[in-house]
Amino acid sequence: MFGNRLRKNAKHLSKWGKRRGISCYRLYERDIQEYPYIVDFYEGRVHLQSLSGEIPDGIVPEISRALELPLESIHCKQRGGQKEGQYLGTGKEGDDFVVSEGGNQFIVNLDAYLDTGLFLDHRNMRKMIGERAFGKRFLNLFAYTGSFSVYAAKGGAISTTTVDLSNTYLDWAKRNFVLNGMDLNKNILIRSDVKKFLEEWKGEYDLIVLDPPTFSNSKKMEGNFDVQRDHVSMIEACMRLLAPGGALYFSNNLRSFRLDEEALSGYEFSEISAQTVPEDFRNRKIHRSWVFTSR
Numbered sequence: 001m002f003g004n005r006l007r008k009n010a011k012h013l014s015k016w017g018k019r020r021g022i023s024c025y026r027l028y029e030r031d032i033q034e035y036p037y038i039v040d041f042y043e044g045r046v047h048l049q050s051l052s053g054e055i056p057d058g059i060v061p062e063i064s065r066a067l068e069l070p071l072e073s074i075h076c077k078q079r080g081g082q083k084e085g086q087y088l089g090t091g092k093e094g095d096d097f098v099v100s101e102g103g104n105q106f107i108v109n110l111d112a113y114l115d116t117g118l119f120l121d122h123r124n125m126r127k128m129i130g131e132r133a134f135g136k137r138f139l140n141l142f143a144y145t146g147s148f149s150v151y152a153a154k155g156g157a158i159s160t161t162t163v164d165l166s167n168t169y170l171d172w173a174k175r176n177f178v179l180n181g182m183d184l185n186k187n188i189l190i191r192s193d194v195k196k197f198l199e200e201w202k203g204e205y206d207l208i209v210l211d212p213p214t215f216s217n218s219k220k221m222e223g224n225f226d227v228q229r230d231h232v233s234m235i236e237a238c239m240r241l242l243a244p245g246g247a248l249y250f251s252n253n254l255r256s257f258r259l260d261e262e263a264l265s266g267y268e269f270s271e272i273s274a275q276t277v278p279e280d281f282r283n284r285k286i287h288r289s290w291v292f293t294s295r
């Protein structure tokens with residue numbers, strides 16, 4: 001049953017992807033209850049996540065047969081029980097390889113970390129940022145591997161500022177910048193806790209992306225970050241850095257998230273999740289997103 005569903009999805013989604021120039025997509029997402037997996041396709045390789053924490057014998061060969069791919073191209077992760085360790089290493093090195101999306105190139109690694117370097121659920125939002133970036137000063141907060149910054153720079157941003165707490169991911173972002181021929185003088189990388197950055201930085205931006213994790217806690221920051229608790233103060237701080245006529249794109253993946261609309265009623269904002277969650281995601285609540293503009 002699982003194999004047949006995969007085959008059917010692959011047939012449909014590869015055509016769908018070809019028409020749109022998309023070569024990395026979500027192939028399977030718990031479509032059948034008894035098979036609680038997420039299967040993402042990255043240009044001929046497969047990232048398999050088991051939500052139950054187990055991958056029974058036979059599943060990987062079944063995927064290999066259904067998709068007509070060698071066993072080595074199927075990379076497994078067992079997510080069950082992992083909560084806050086999302087950015088930790090898995091102990092494996094894996095291979096870095098390059099995928100294209102929207103005319104840009106991104107380095108992906110399906111083994112080294114729990115995440116791959118390119119979050120597929122933000123594909124539409126990356127495109128939006130690329131389309132809106134021309135002539136703008138762009139700020140990317142909680143930037144991970146810098147994919148929003150790549151789109152912004154390629155879309156004609158005058159400058160991009162990419163902020164993350166992790167040296168590993170900033171280094172990955174830099175490699176993505178070099179891969180895409182970006183000028184490292186105009187596209188700067190800053191290692192900082194976003195909260196601290198927002199308190200101290202004196203820049204002005206026309207376009208900001210704020211895409212925080214649900215929760216973060218690190219020796220490199222003071223206290224911790226909780227998106228539900230901290231989103232209002234963080235959005236307010238971003239709005240202070242926004243030039244007149246500018247826009248802030250805010251998103252997060254916390255399923256139970258509630259935007260404090262009352263506290264934020266001084267701004268114009270609207271939810272854009274229906275446009276930003278890609279068609280290949282069955283879970284329409286994979287993230288929620290809003291655009292804020294100053295009144």
Ligand SMILES: C[S@@+](CC[C@H](N)C(=O)[O-])C[C@H]1O[C@@H](n2cnc3c(N)ncnc32)[C@H](O)[C@@H]1O
Nearest residue numbers: 142143144164165166169193194211212213216
């Ligand atoms: C959910 S990912 C962001 C995804 C990214 N916006 C994208 O679409 O590719 C979380 C990132 O936030 C970073 N991070 C976590 N806590 C942070 C903090 N307090 N300040 C800055 N970056 C932080 C992590 O290092 C990681 O790269």
